[in-house]
Amino acid sequence: MFKETILKEIDDIKARYPDPKSALLPTLYIAQREFGWLSHEAMHVVAQSLNLPEAMVRGTASFYTMFKHKPMGRHLIQLCTNVSCMILGAERLVDFLKNRYSLEPNITTTDRRFSLVIMECIGACDRGPAMLVNTDFHDSLTEERIEEILEKYK
Numbered sequence: 001m002f003k004e005t006i007l008k009e010i011d012d013i014k015a016r017y018p019d020p021k022s023a024l025l026p027t028l029y030i031a032q033r034e035f036g037w038l039s040h041e042a043m044h045v046v047a048q049s050l051n052l053p054e055a056m057v058r059g060t061a062s063f064y065t066m067f068k069h070k071p072m073g074r075h076l077i078q079l080c081t082n083v084s085c086m087i088l089g090a091e092r093l094v095d096f097l098k099n100r101y102s103l104e105p106n107i108t109t110t111d112r113r114f115s116l117v118i119m120e121c122i123g124a125c126d127r128g129p130a131m132l133v134n135t136d137f138h139d140s141l142t143e144e145r146i147e148e149i150l151e152k153y154k
Helices: 004-016 020-035 040-050 054-063 083-087 090-101 143-151
Strands: 075-080 114-119 131-133 136-138
Touching: 004 020, 004 040, 020 040, 020 054, 040 054, 075 090, 083 090, 090 114, 090 143, 131 143
Parallel strands: 075 114
Antiparallel strands: 075 131, 131 136
């Protein structure tokens, strides 16, 4: 299932840790990067690669919100709506994304361009509202700024 280059990357990660459990998070991240999400098959291969029980792999993958368990759009938008961002207008931005891009939380647009996930906290309370698009951080968001940012992700 994994390409040889991915298996080599996993072997390199395993070599860094004396206990295979320590390599689990980075290996899950590699699998998600490769496939866009963690299917049951991908988690099975991770378990085999690390010689860990599948239940441990699935339990770990389901605990962390950074791991996705269904196909996502090409670009993942993670918008913070916690207290500081909410006070600074994040809920209005959720409405904007719904109206402008037909994008709702936990939904992927029909063109598979974007998926939206609401984050509990992005750690930018002094610069909210804030979001990640893939791994790119954006703060001090307005409707206009979101439009400019998302235009770059065609």
